[in-house]
Amino acid sequence: MIAPKPPVPLTAAPLISNWIRVSPEGEITVLSGRVELGQGNASAICRMAADELGCVPEALAFEAGQTGLTPNEGFTAGSMSVSGGGQAVRWAASAFRNLLLKAASDRLGCETADLCLADGVILRDGEPTDLEFGTLAGDVDLDRPVTEWAAPLAAETAHSADTLRLDLKERLVGSPFVHDMERPGMLHGKPVHPPSMSAELQDLDLEALRARPGVVAVVRDGSFVGIVAETEVDAISAARWARGQARWVDRAQVPNDAIQAIGASREPADIVVQTGTVDEPAGRWFETTVSRPYLHHGSIGPSAAVAQWQEDDLSVWCHSQGVYQLRTALGMVFKIPEEGITVIHRPGSGCYGHNGADDAALDAALMARAVPGRPVKVVWSRRDEFQAAPMGPGMVTRCAATVDDDGKISSMRLEVNSAPHANRPSVNGTPNLRAAAYLERPMPPAPSTDIPIARGGGADRNAVPLYAIPNVEVSKRIVHALPYRSSSLRSLGAYTNVYAIETLMDEIALELGIDPIVFRLAHLHDERAKSVIEAVDDFAGSWRREPRGQGIGWGLGFARYKNTAGYCAVMARVEVDQEIRVTDIFATADIGEVISRDGALNQIEGGIIQSMSWTLKEAARLEGGQAAAENWLDYPILKFSEVPEVAVRLLERPDQPPLGCGEISQGPTAAALGNALRSALGVTVQDLPLTRDRVMQALF
Amino acid sequence: MTDTDVTFRVNGEDRTVRTGADIPLLYALREELGLKGTRFGCGDAACGACTVIVDGAAVTSCDLPVSAVAGKAVETVESLDTDPAHPLIDAAIDHQAAQCGYCLPGILMAAKALLERNSRPERSEIIAALDGNLCRCGTHTRILRAVEQAAAVMAETCE
Numbered sequence: 001m002i003a004p005k006p007p008v009p010l011t012a013a014p015l016i017s018n019w020i021r022v023s024p025e026g027e028i029t030v031l032s033g034r035v036e037l038g039q040g041n042a043s044a045i046c047r048m049a050a051d052e053l054g055c056v057p058e059a060l061a062f063e064a065g066q067t068g069l070t071p072n073e074g075f076t077a078g079s080m081s082v083s084g085g086g087q088a089v090r091w092a093a094s095a096f097r098n099l100l101l102k103a104a105s106d107r108l109g110c111e112t113a114d115l116c117l118a119d120g121v122i123l124r125d126g127e128p129t130d131l132e133f134g135t136l137a138g139d140v141d142l143d144r145p146v147t148e149w150a151a152p153l154a155a156e157t158a159h160s161a162d163t164l165r166l167d168l169k170e171r172l173v174g175s176p177f178v179h180d181m182e183r184p185g186m187l188h189g190k191p192v193h194p195p196s197m198s199a200e201l202q203d204l205d206l207e208a209l210r211a212r213p214g215v216v217a218v219v220r221d222g223s224f225v226g227i228v229a230e231t232e233v234d235a236i237s238a239a240r241w242a243r244g245q246a247r248w249v250d251r252a253q254v255p256n257d258a259i260q261a262i263g264a265s266r267e268p269a270d271i272v273v274q275t276g277t278v279d280e281p282a283g284r285w286f287e288t289t290v291s292r293p294y295l296h297h298g299s300i301g302p303s304a305a306v307a308q309w310q311e312d313d314l315s316v317w318c319h320s321q322g323v324y325q326l327r328t329a330l331g332m333v334f335k336i337p338e339e340g341i342t343v344i345h346r347p348g349s350g351c352y353g354h355n356g357a358d359d360a361a362l363d364a365a366l367m368a369r370a371v372p373g374r375p376v377k378v379v380w381s382r383r384d385e386f387q388a389a390p391m392g393p394g395m396v397t398r399c400a401a402t403v404d405d406d407g408k409i410s411s412m413r414l415e416v417n418s419a420p421h422a423n424r425p426s427v428n429g430t431p432n433l434r435a436a437a438y439l440e441r442p443m444p445p446a447p448s449t450d451i452p453i454a455r456g457g458g459a460d461r462n463a464v465p466l467y468a469i470p471n472v473e474v475s476k477r478i479v480h481a482l483p484y485r486s487s488s489l490r491s492l493g494a495y496t497n498v499y500a501i502e503t504l505m506d507e508i509a510l511e512l513g514i515d516p517i518v519f520r521l522a523h524l525h526d527e528r529a530k531s532v533i534e535a536v537d538d539f540a541g542s543w544r545r546e547p548r549g550q551g552i553g554w555g556l557g558f559a560r561y562k563n564t565a566g567y568c569a570v571m572a573r574v575e576v577d578q579e580i581r582v583t584d585i586f587a588t589a590d591i592g593e594v595i596s597r598d599g600a601l602n603q604i605e606g607g608i609i610q611s612m613s614w615t616l617k618e619a620a621r622l623e624g625g626q627a628a629a630e631n632w633l634d635y636p637i638l639k640f641s642e643v644p645e646v647a648v649r650l651l652e653r654p655d656q657p658p659l660g661c662g663e664i665s666q667g668p669t670a671a672a673l674g675n676a677l678r679s680a681l682g683v684t685v686q687d688l689p690l691t692r693d694r695v696m697q698a699l700f
Numbered sequence: 701m702t703d704t705d706v707t708f709r710v711n712g713e714d715r716t717v718r719t720g721a722d723i724p725l726l727y728a729l730r731e732e733l734g735l736k737g738t739r740f741g742c743g744d745a746a747c748g749a750c751t752v753i754v755d756g757a758a759v760t761s762c763d764l765p766v767s768a769v770a771g772k773a774v775e776t777v778e779s780l781d782t783d784p785a786h787p788l789i790d791a792a793i794d795h796q797a798a799q800c801g802y803c804l805p806g807i808l809m810a811a812k813a814l815l816e817r818n819s820r821p822e823r824s825e826i827i828a829a830l831d832g833n834l835c836r837c838g839t840h841t842r843i844l845r846a847v848e849q850a851a852a853v854m855a856e857t858c859e
Binding site: 037038039040164165168169171172173174175177179180231232233236298299300301302347348349350352379381382598599602603605606607608609610613631632633637638639640641643645646 | 720723724727730731736737739740741742743744746747749777778780781785789792793796798799800801802803804805808827828830831833834835836837838839840841842843844
């Protein structure tokens with residue numbers, strides 16, 4: 001069943017021509033504002049269009065993320081590519097199909113009911129006619145509203161959901177990445193980033209830098225320094241020299257312990273949800289305070305971009321998640337009309353949220369301005385990616401609950417303290433691009449307003465329990481006082497908040513002597529939520545008979561992402577001796593209609609493994625006002641030898657709208673690991689990551 | 701730094717690059733020879749994205765001076781793009797063993813080097829061979845299954 005309401009992206013891009021383009025030869029191009037970040041959304045969206053048009057996805061061309069060409073769907077974020085953008089394409093393709101059939105029926109003098117589309121040909125009563133996409137294209141006016149013509153077939157056509165990734169081979173053996181771009185006359189740029197957002201450039205011999213081998217131009221604007229060179233190797237070498245020479249001064253006040261400072265912040269807090277009153281209910285009192293450190297996005301390929309100025313017009317190729325928003329931000333920085341700026345998405349390494357993609361684009365544009373007419377490619381160093389890209393913010397979440405005499409939770413209060421999420425380009429009226437903050441005429445970022453709970457929340461994402469609890473209060477406090485640059489990391493606040501709620505649920509259940517799964521089910525009215533938890537229990541049930549304690553344990557974590565998207569339950573089994581070893585992970589998920597089964601499984605598995613890495617190993621190293629990691633030795637992530645067996649099952653609901661799956665498993669995985677550790681050792685570790693040291697602290 | 705000629709075999713063909721002798725092999729491949737399948741990841745030999753095969757052994761190319769491969773045989777991921785494709789490519793696609801795919805060329809080359817010296821590796825041997833390669837999307841288990849499938853296909857073809 002298709003959602004009866006038109007998909008939201010159709011509001012800003014209402015015409016069929018916003019989404020579908022047909023060449024005179026009949027080649028169909030799907031236009032999307034959702035860019036391919038490695039999630040497989042391009043293939044899934046093509047599949048949704050192809051099913052409507054009676055063709056294979058490979059028959060369609062796909063363009064995404066180009067200002068002036070593709071619809072502006074905001075950022076490719078929030079696990080909404082399929083549930084929002086894909087649904088809009090499905091509706092547009094349906095409208096296009098109905099217009100084609102109407103045009104064919106006019107030509108053939110028959111009813112549209114007698115016609116259908118198969119592999120680009122109009123069939124009449126199942127027999128081919130001489131009418132094809134190409135012959136009919138001229139008859140059809142695509143500047144018509146999608147909603148007047150759309151009647152998606154999806155519900156009627158039982159498609160297989162065995163959707164292949166169309167772009168995979170090119171990613172394995174080809175050169176699709178912005179890092180690989182070549183353009184005539186292209187030069188190579190490297191920034192010399194200030195070590196922190198507050199560091200000012202005191203001294204650097206620009207003349208000596210200009211004299212380094214291969215250097216074509218040196219750009220200095222405030223504390224921004226960029227080097228343009230003939231070759232990549234020359235640029236790297238000059239940048240390394242400059243970094244050794246540059247002297248910076250940093251007067252920022254820095255707390256000794258950033259997470260402690262976030263937890264203790266007195267900046268203003270907002271109550272975002274209040275149901276009943278949490279002050280009245282009496283009963284047994286339980287509480288926990290959990291934290292997570294700042295985390296790096298950790299893209300394997302550092303951020304990159306190509307920029308080129310022609311007179312006052314700027315073209316940028318980059319892996320931004322929001323080409324229109326980056327265009328607006330670049331317009332603010334260069335004080336030129338947006339019409340003169342073109343931003344074109346090209347694939348990057350997986351970003352997992354707001355990494356350095358947009359900042360590298362500004363770096364490239366600043367450097368390219370020194371060599372008018374010539375394209376400049378900027379590929380950040382690994383050190384740049386660690387030290388200059390926004391981090392996922394540190395967070396502290398307090399969760400307290402009361403339990404009545406019937407063993408039911410009568411109230412729950414969450415207080416979320418968090419450094420900023422969602423500091424994306426141009427969202428708060430400032431560029432929010434790194435270098436913009438330290439140009440000669442600086443444009444520092446406005447304080448983050450975070451994302452309202454009605455749009456899924458930011459810091460407070462999933463802070464509202466899905467459990468049926470009569471009295472609930474949720475407040476959030478965005479902590480701006482710290483000097484570190486932070487923004488959205490996959491799942492935003494959900495990761496920490498689900499960890500808080502789900503570890504407290506286990507604490508309460510175990511204290512009351514109730515099985516944690518039974519306890520959760522007793523607090524759920526949502527049948528789909530119950531089904532997902534019951535299914536993971538069936539799936540992984542054998543562990544439940546295994547003796548626990550003595551270093552072996554299992555744990556459950558559950559959430560419905562944003563309380564509106566996909567449901568996911570994760571069970572983890574750990575063995576603890578000198579180290580924490582995760583031996584198995586099982587997960588079940590309900591993401592509504594499944595467009596690409598293996599793609600969805602891949603996203604959920606990947607979310608689990610990435611969350612395991614965050615949860616067991618990761619914490620950004622902060623020194624003074626800077627993110628100090630220089631390389632992977634300073635910031636280890638999960639390795640092949642640390643990855644357990646991961647099994648995921650989907651509870652498919654073809655009659656329900658697709659819900660998105662890219663961020664459903666991170667919070668539940670963290671909670672499953674925390675609860676498994678508690679089951680093995682008898683203590684809950686509240687401060688992430690769950691390293692051996694943290695476990696020892698909790699034990700003794 | 702004066703430029704010199706360095707000659708080595710790349711994917712079966714003799715190639716000469718005229719460049720600084722100490723530039724990393726990675727940039728000789730990408731910038732001089734246009735073989736962009738080999739990826740820059742860290743420059744510290746710590747992530748494996750730039751892994752290529754030199755005389756049968758998997759090595760990181762970001763910290764290896766091009767002069768060190770003079771006269772040697774270098775294989776890059778482009779060598780797997782044959783018709784029909786190398787079993788590792790088919791297996792990676794069958795198992796959808798990638799999301800963004802940025803780390804995969806290095807992983808595929810590390811796996812190819814393994815399969816050439818050990819045609820039927822145990823799971824633990826595959827893990828050991830790939831442990832220096834980082835993947836951030838979390839497709840590890842798919843990659844392991846893909847390497848096992850490729851090994852099985854290659855063993856069948858040999859028999």
